[in-house]
Every structure is written in C-alpha cells, then in structure tokens.
Amino acid sequence: MEQTAIVTGANSGVGYGIVQQLLQTNPDIQIVMACRNPDRASRARASLMEEFPTALIHVELVDVASATSVLSFCTAIKNRYSAVSHIFCNAGILSAHGINWYQTFKLALTDPVGLLERSDATKQIVGELNQEGMGKVFAANVFGHFVMMRELETLLAASGDGRVIWTSSITADDTCFDMNDWQGVKSEVPYESSKWACDLLATASHDHFKKSNLAISSFTTSPGVVASSIGDLPAWITMFRVILHYIMRFLGVTSQNITAYRGAFADAYVAFAPLLVLTTTIRYLSLTNRWGKTYVGEQPLSIDLDTANLLYQKCNTCYKAQKKSLPMDLP
Numbered sequence: 001m002e003q004t005a006i007v008t009g010a011n012s013g014v015g016y017g018i019v020q021q022l023l024q025t026n027p028d029i030q031i032v033m034a035c036r037n038p039d040r041a042s043r044a045r046a047s048l049m050e051e052f053p054t055a056l057i058h059v060e061l062v063d064v065a066s067a068t069s070v071l072s073f074c075t076a077i078k079n080r081y082s083a084v085s086h087i088f089c090n091a092g093i094l095s096a097h098g099i100n101w102y103q104t105f106k107l108a109l110t111d112p113v114g115l116l117e118r119s120d121a122t123k124q125i126v127g128e129l130n131q132e133g134m135g136k137v138f139a140a141n142v143f144g145h146f147v148m149m150r151e152l153e154t155l156l157a158a159s160g161d162g163r164v165i166w167t168s169s170i171t172a173d174d175t176c177f178d179m180n181d182w183q184g185v186k187s188e189v190p191y192e193s194s195k196w197a198c199d200l201l202a203t204a205s206h207d208h209f210k211k212s213n214l215a216i217s218s219f220t221t222s223p224g225v226v227a228s229s230i231g232d233l234p235a236w237i238t239m240f241r242v243i244l245h246y247i248m249r250f251l252g253v254t255s256q257n258i259t260a261y262r263g264a265f266a267d268a269y270v271a272f273a274p275l276l277v278l279t280t281t282i283r284y285l286s287l288t289n290r291w292g293k294t295y296v297g298e299q300p301l302s303i304d305l306d307t308a309n310l311l312y313q314k315c316n317t318c319y320k321a322q323k324k325s326l327p328m329d330l331p
C-alpha cells in the first residue's frame with residue numbers, strides 16, 4: 001500500500017531532516033509537510049524537490065499550537081487522503097528570554113557535555129498561555145499533536161501499519177514533569193516538561209491502540225543535539241556552539257549530530273523497521289560517532305503507566321471539549 005507521512009514543522013531543522021531521511025529510504029512515500037508559514041513551507045518544499053525531483057510532496061498549513069487550527073487541518077487531510085501511514089509529531093518551540101550566563105560558565109567548568117546537550121543555560125519563559133488558555137509550550141509541542149493523532153486515528157488504522165512518532169529529547173525525564181502542572185505552566189523548564197509529556201503520551205497511546213485493536217503504534221525518538229534555530233539563540237552563539245559540537249563529537253560525545261539530517265536518522269529507522277523489533281519502552285536516539293557515522297541508539301524509558309494514562313485522559317477530555325467547541329476546563 002502507498003505510504004503517506006505527515007511531518008509537522010517540516011520546513012526547517014529536524015522536520016526537514018525527517019523528510020530527507022524518509023525520501024532517501026523510500027522514494028515512493030508521499031509527504032505532507034504540515035507547516036504554519038506558507039512562504040517558509042514553499043521555500044523548503046522547493047529545496048526538497050530539487051534534491052528529490054520525483055518525490056510527491058504537499059504542503060498543508062497548520063498551527064499546532066492551536067487546537068482549532070489542527071482540527072481544520074485534519075478535516076482537509078480527511079478530504080484528501082484515505083490513509084495515513086505516519087505522523088511525525090515534530091514541530092516544537094522552546095520559549096526563552098535570554099541566557100543564564102552564570103549557569104553557562106558554571107556548566108562550562110563542571111559539565112561541558114551537559115551544557116551542550118541540555119537547555120539549562122537558557123532562561124525559559126514561565127507561565128505563558130496560548131489563545132485557548134493552555135500552557136503555550138505544551139500546546140505546541142504536545143496537545144496539538146495529540147489532537148492530530150486522535151483525529152486521524154481512522155486514517156492511520158486504514159494504512160494497516162500506522163505509526164505515530166514523537167520527537168522527544170535526551171534531556172527529558174520524569175523529574176521534569178509534575179502531574180499537578182501537566183501543561184508545564186508553573187514549571188521553570190516547560191520545554192523539558194513537554195518533551196517528557198510526549199514520551200508519556202507515546203506510551204499511553206500505544207496502549208490505547210492495542211486495547212482498541214487498531215493497527216497503530218506509537219514511538220518516541222530523540223534527534224540528539226542539532227544546531228537548529230530552536231530557542232532563538234543569537235546567531236553568533238549558534239555558530240560558536242557548532243565549533244564546540246564538532247570538538248565534543250571528536251572527543252566521543254555521540255549525541256552531537258549537529259545536522260538535522262543526522263538528527264532525523266532514528267526517525268527513519270522507527271518509520272520503517274519491522275514492528276517486531278520496536279518497543280515503546282525505548283526512546284530511539286540518533287547518534288554519531290567521532291568519524292561521522294550516524295547510527296541508532298536505545299535509551300530505556302522509566303515510564304509510569306498510571307501517570308501516562310492519566311495524562312492521556314486529561315488530553316482526551318480537552319480534545320473532546322475542543323471538538324464540541326466547549327471550554328476545555330483547564331486547571
């Protein structure tokens with residue numbers, strides 16, 4: 001059966017790399033670039049068409065931070081396609097308002113690898129809400145994708161082997177997440193909280209699909225460290241970091257993928273590997289060795305199923321309210 005993959009945030013960074021990796025592995029796969037900005041999306045599409053002249057690549061506009069926009073996007077998808085084989089829940093933001101220089105220097109001396117892998121030196125904005133009253137980072141990184149996944153469940157199942165692949169992060173773990181603040185509104189690290197929420201939902205959704213006898217699976221991946229524009233760091237810092245990334249990689253720090261193409265390696269693996277070799281209790285990592293060889297690593301996840309299912313239920317309640325255009329009853 002023909003495969004159709006939806007990639008959110010496909011116009012830049014890891015999302016763009018995912019499209020390249022998918023087309024390189026399976027030139028017949030049809031791509032839907034789910035992007036919010038028409039100009040950036042069409043420029044990215046043109047550049048992908050230059051690299052893959054025979055590829056089938058379409059652009060569909062969506063703002064994943066708005067459930068209303070995601071619902072309209074899904075209506076358009078249902079009108080155009082009879083099946084969807086993959087959804088890459090990749091679009092994401094890290095809302096920052098500067099750099100914590102004290103932390104930067106401290107980490108440079110005590111934990112240089114951590115400085116390059118985590119966002120500890122970034123001052124994240126606390127308390128941001130989107131127009132629908134939901135935590136802004138959670139809405140973009142998590143809830144919009146949850147709505148997309150639920151809304152397109154029938155199309156995913158119709159493909160016979162639907163896969164939902166969440167872009168998480170090696171920096172996310174259960175210490176970043178508090179169920180009493182599941183949208184990360186009060187959190188000092190709303191980005192990491194949202195990434196662990198992706199891992200929780202990947203596990204809970206997989207469980208839900210199996211219990212509902214749907215031919216859909218859900219997995220989580222990490223692109224490692226990619227020198228993208230996430231976090232809106234000043235250009236000179238990004239450039240300086242790239243030099244440090246290469247030095248670290250040469251010293252054997254395998255998370256330093258640096259390019260989005262390498263960062264998306266694990267996504268293509270999870271997209272096409274036989275289901276029998278994949279599991280939801282693992283986060284699949286893109287890693288690169290000092291000689292520039294990229295490969296897939298496995299990071300076991302310590303997911304508490306009760307927490308995962310509770311988060312799934314909370315998101316599902318909000319999803320149902322959004323579908324009926326009712327207020328979401330957010331805490």
Ligand SMILES: NC(=O)c1ccc[n+]([C@@H]2O[C@H](COP(=O)([O-])OP(=O)(O)OC[C@H]3O[C@@H](n4cnc5c(N)ncnc54)[C@H](OP(=O)(O)O)[C@@H]3O)[C@@H](O)[C@H]2O)c1
Nearest residue numbers: 009013014036063064065090091092169225226228229230
């Ligand atoms: N870079 C890393 O080292 C790293 C590490 C771990 C995980 N990740 C994850 O990788 C994913 C991609 O990030 P990236 O590093 O590739 O950053 P990026 O280059 O900034 O790409 C983010 C993409 O998401 C899109 N996006 C953001 N908000 C959106 C919205 N509301 N609606 C639709 N699209 C939206 C952006 O579109 P615009 O161009 O219109 O802004 C862009 O295409 C994220 O989930 C991030 O958490 C990245």
